[in-house]
Amino acid sequence: MSIEETQPSAPTELAKAYDPSTIEEKWADYWVEKKLFDTPAAAPGTAAFTILLPPPNVTGVLHIGHMLEHTEMDILTRWHRMSGETALWVPGTDHAGIATQLMVEKQLAAEGKTTRAELGREAFVARVWEWKQKYGSAITDQMRRLGDSVDWSREYFTMDDDLSHAVTEAFVRLHEQGLIYRGAYIVNWDPVLQTAVSDLEVESEERTGKLYSIRYPLADGTGSIVIATTRPETLLGDTAVAVNPTDPRYQHLIGKTLSLPLTNREIPIVADEWANPEFGTGAVKVTPAHDPNDFAIGKRHDLPSLTILDKTAHIDLPGSPYHGLDRFEARKQIVAELEAIGLLVEIKDHAMTVPVSQRSGSVIEPRLSDQWFLAVNKAPSTGGESIAAKAIAAVREGHIKFTPDMYEKTYQQWMENIHDWCLSRQLWWGHRIPAWYCANRHITVSRTTPTACPTCASTDLTQETDVLDTWFSSGMLPFTVFGWPKVQGPGSSAQGSANLSPGPLSLSPDLASFYPTDLLVTGFDILFFWVARMIMLGTHFMQEVPNADGTPRTLADSVPFREVYIHALVRDADRQKMSKTKGNVIDPIEIITKYGTDAVRFTLASQASPGTDIAFNEARTEGYRAFANKIWNAARFLFMNIERAKEAGLSTTLVTNLDIPTTLGAPRPASGTWVGAPIETQWIFDRLSETSKTVDQALKDYRFDEAANAIYQFFWGEFCDWYLELVKVRLDFSGENNAATEQSLSALVTVYEAALRMLSPFMPFITEEIWHVLYAALGLEAPAKSIALTRFPQHEDYPQGGIAATDMTLLQEVIVAIRGIRKETGVPEKEAAPVLIFASNPHIGLMVQSNADILAKMARVSAVSVADSPLSGSGTKSTPSFDVQVVYERQIDVPAERERLTKDLAKYEKGLQAADKQLGNKGFMGRAPAHIVEGLRKQHAETLMLHNKTKATLEALPPE
Known part of the structure; x- marks a missing residue:
């Protein structure tokens, strides 16, 4: 394959100035168009690295946290791919039930059109699909712009047909195992979205509210009890007042009744240990339908549950003077009337925690509601441990590792106190629950639409209107994206069919190759939303799938991933958390436009380490833009000398002497090509070898900062600041010393090409451009369609250590010392001066003297003499290894x-x-x-x- 066929525009030279805008979009499009990162199922025994993208909401756009996450995942995927593994990064987006429905409803309102209810479910869902087709690719388009090396052929959407059918199969299987049930429980109710939301979708806000003390008279007129509440409107739903059985103040009142203010009802006084004698008055009003603790008290005392609020948090008591009032308007009116009849004891300010919906911002209303639940602590009817128990064991037994490891404890604590999972949401956009009700209210859960009720044979069936929690479908992604369920047996059909049967499960080729995935990179904020639920569902469902050889799958092989890396939070330059209200949110697209994607990626990587937040400073990005420019200019110097070599007739020999191990595959022995080469050549190969080793280990440990900084120090400090200057001493195109020139230029090309490959996972665009131009300049066919498909430099690929590497380090110390002396003693910058060197080890003095040409170039030394005794006096610098003196006569x-x-x-x-x-x-x-x-x-x-x-x-x- 020719160079022209492997690149979009066959660049054969670099522009004079580095401009990321002219190369980044070009290569981003090329990677996608050429399908360079498409990954077929791995052959048995092949090393594979699999990572799943935490699916961004289809409504989302890229923010700086996304960019950190994507940068880390892309670096790791490219590194594993270049290390010879079958690397698969699976992309996709989540249908984001609440967020997307809210987005479309706002769009309808802005257009002045009909509401969701007026439009009807079918038409509204069609409108959401229309919105998704038009706007839903915004964030994936931005991912392409970042150069994410994902397999776009595997891109999923959580409501694709295959994934939707998998959700149905999972729900039905769990129901058949006795783990999914429907019941009336207190849920977090969002009155704006009119749906239940999970505890994880509720934020707690500290506010100053009011505490209202209200007198409840005894029905027999012999006294009263004072209760305190922050929600006086809920007294309309009270069905008891609870006191602690040990509280001497109220023991004589237990069993009596109270006249509930503003109503015509009487309610009992019950004894319950929940009532705390030390808090408030020690008496607690009980509203079972509107408070989770009250609901539990009601269950213990067989109290009725009276729902007084509708789905929009308005009073729903026909015939009541408060009927139809918003909850907060009702509160004002009720408080005023209590005061008017003398039952309001006092109102005082009260610091309180208010639950607020993440999605709508409305105050959450605890509400008794019929919902679908997953019993996470119950053993399935088919036998075995509960879903929660298996998920706890998977981490406790070390089958899943957390980095930083502190999150393991956080995970275990949450899992050990987990409650049943409320699966249902009162939305229209999402996976509709596969349950039907007959006229007699019998429930049928089915993979396909039933024609009659199996209990009473009624054909009057209505499907459940609720949809499933978004996290249910995304919690199964590690196995559903690879073809689960593959059902076999009589009456079964292919994956993707709506008529899945409850037959035995088997491995798809992709599941055999890529499950479990190797790594999950994500943020702390979805540790419980998503990470814990993937572990629960993965360890449950995948244990039902046998191994390729038919043996039962162990817990270790059922986990959805082997490791979880919790990345840092990106803060502003002052280490403040970013928020729109503070006005400190960073738009990564703006920064990319200004400095280039590579510079932004490197900025994030250079600060990314486990457990440490990142303070994003634009000045640092500007510095890494300068780093990219340094790399570009080094390439131009290299190409200039390749051209000079061609003019001198050295190009054929130059290519023959190249030593570039770019082929993926098994390591090979270090080359002996450079034995006996000049000191700086042996040294730079040693540094290349050691740097690649450092980078390899750092990436294994998720120390992106250490890896990036090692590459930066090698490329800028050792290669550009030292080696490029040193090698100029050797490049002589006069024809007098062809052998030395050929060897030095070949070494220069070899090291630079390897450095590009080492940098490639971090800065993929600039390295891709220069790499292709390098091969064009050499007149060679590039060994791959992309630098991303070549071999990552390995420690063993290049010669290491040796006396030359040690000598070069000493020589650098000498040069730095001479430069310091010259500055201190005022030697004019352009004036050369002789130096004396003394070392107790004679080798050092001779080594320095034999490299006088390097000292002349790097420290303006005119001659080097070895002294017989220690040096002192003016112009002298002493170190533990040597004394060096600049001989320069001037007035001290x-x-x-x-x-x-x-x-x-x-x-x-x-x-x-x-x-x-x-x-x-x-x-x-x-x-x-x-x-x-x-x-x-x-x-x-x-x-x-x-x-x-x-x-x-x-x-x-x-x-x-």
């Missing part, structure tokens, strides 16, 4: 030099005192490990040597 500023040396001497004396104190501490010396003691002694000796040299230099200064 004696006072300034004395001041500098005096400060150094004081620093060394302080260090010696501290070391002497530790070394003289017998207790410490007796307890400290041997290597610590040895280190202290070595440090003491080196400090003493520097102290003595500095003192001698100070004493040798002429008097002022």
Whole structure:
């Protein structure tokens, strides 16, 4: 395949200036159009890495938290793919029942058209589908813009036919196992959306409210009881007052009745331990239909449950003077009337926690309602442990690991106190519950629409109007996206059919290849919404699916994922949580437009580590935009020298000498091509090898920050600031030293190409552009359609260590020391000066002397001489390994030099005192490990040597 066929525009040269806007969209489109990341089922025994995208709401748009999450997932997926694994990242979106329905209802209202109720269910659902087709791809379009390396051929929507049929099958199976039931319980009711919402969809707000003390007269006129409440309107639904059986104030009243104010009803006084004698008056009004604790009291005492509010939180008591009033208007009127008849004792301010709906912002109203529930703590009728017990064991036994590990404890605490899951929502958009009611109110749960009631044979059937909680369908995604249920047996049909049967389940090819998934990357905010529910449903349903060899599946192989990585929260530059009210929300698209996707990705990665929030600072992104520019300019330098090599007739030899292991697959031995190469060449290969090792381990540990910073330091510091400058010494196209030039240029190309591959998961756009141009410049066919499909540099791919790497590190120290001396002594920048070097190890002096050409280039050294004895005096720098002196005659500023040396001497004396104190501490010396003691002694000796040299230099200064 030619280069032209593998790229969108076959770039053969780089633009003079780096402009991300000219390359990013091009390559993003190319990756999708060429289907580069489509992933077939893995062959048996093939290493696979599978990750599922937490499906964003179909109503959503990209925010900075999404971008962090997507950046981390993309880095990991690209890294695993480049490490030779079958890497699959599955994308998709959630139908987001409440959010989407609310969006469309607002759209209808804005258009001045009919309401949902007037439109009717079928027409309204059609309108939602129309909205989804038109606007639902906004966030996936943005994902493409980010360059997410997902398999778009597997993109799902949680209401696709296959997934909808899987939801039906799961619901029916759970019902057949006795785990799904319908009953009347207190739920969190959103009066705006007119649906039940889960505890997890309710936010608690601290507000200052009112506490109302109300007198309830005894029916026989002999006294009264005072109760306190924050919701006086609910007294219309009171069916008792509870007191603690041990409270001496009320023991004589237990069993008597009270006249309920503003009503014509009498209610009993009951004894219940829920009433706390220490709180308020110790007497509690009981409204079973509008408070979960009251509901429990009502059950214990067989009290009636009187519902007084309708679905919109208006009083629903025909004939009552309050009928039709909003709950808060009714409160005002009731309080006024209580005061008028002398039953309002007092009103005082009261700090309280108010439950508020995440979706609508309305105050949640506890409401008695018929709902569908999943019994999570009950053993299924088919045998085995409860859903919750298996989910707890999966984590406790180590089949699922949390990073940071503190979230394991949080998960276990929540799971151990979990209640039955309310599955039903009073919406029209979503998976409609597959249950039907006959005229006699018998319930039939079925995979297909029944023609008659199996209990009474009635053909007058009506389907349940409620839909399932969105998290029920998304909780099954780790296995439904891979073909569950694959049902076999008599009467069964293919996956995707509406006529699924309750036959035995078997593995689909994708389930065999990709389940369990390897990793889930997500935020803390959906740990219970989604993570816990995936674990519950995965460990329950997948244990029913046998392994490929027919053996029963264990709990370890039933989990939906092996690891959960909880990513950080992105805050603003002042570490404040972002919110629209604060006006500090960051739009990632704006930042991308300004600096480029690569720079934003690298900014997020460079700060992403387990358990640490990110303070997003635009100045840092600007810095990484400069980093990208540095990489671009290094490429231009490289291509310029490749062109010079061609002009000098070296191009054929150059290509022959390249040593670029880009092919995916098994590691290969480090090449010996560079043995005997110049010191800087051996050193840069060592640094490349060590950096790739660091990056590999950091990504295994989800230390994106360590990986990014290692690459940054290698590419900018070691490669650009040092190696590019050093290699200029070797590049000579005059024809006098072709062998050295060929070797150095080949090494330069090899290292740069490897560095691009190492950077690619972090900055995929700039590396893709340069990589293709590099092969075009060399006249070679690129080894793959994309850099993303090549081999990630491995530690063993390149020569490591050796005396040359150690020598280069010492040589750098010498250069830095000479630069410091030149600055301190005022040697003119462009003037070369000779240096003396002394080291107790003769090899160091000879090594420095043999690399005089490097010192000339990097530190403007005219000549290097090796001294026979330690150096001191002006222009000298001493280290534990060597002394170096710049020989430059000029008038010394004696006072300034004395001041500098005096400060150094004081620093060394302080260090010696501290070391002497530790070394003289017998207790410490007796307890400290041997290597610590040895280190202290070595440090003491080196400090003493520097102290003595500095003192001698100070004493040798002429008097002022």
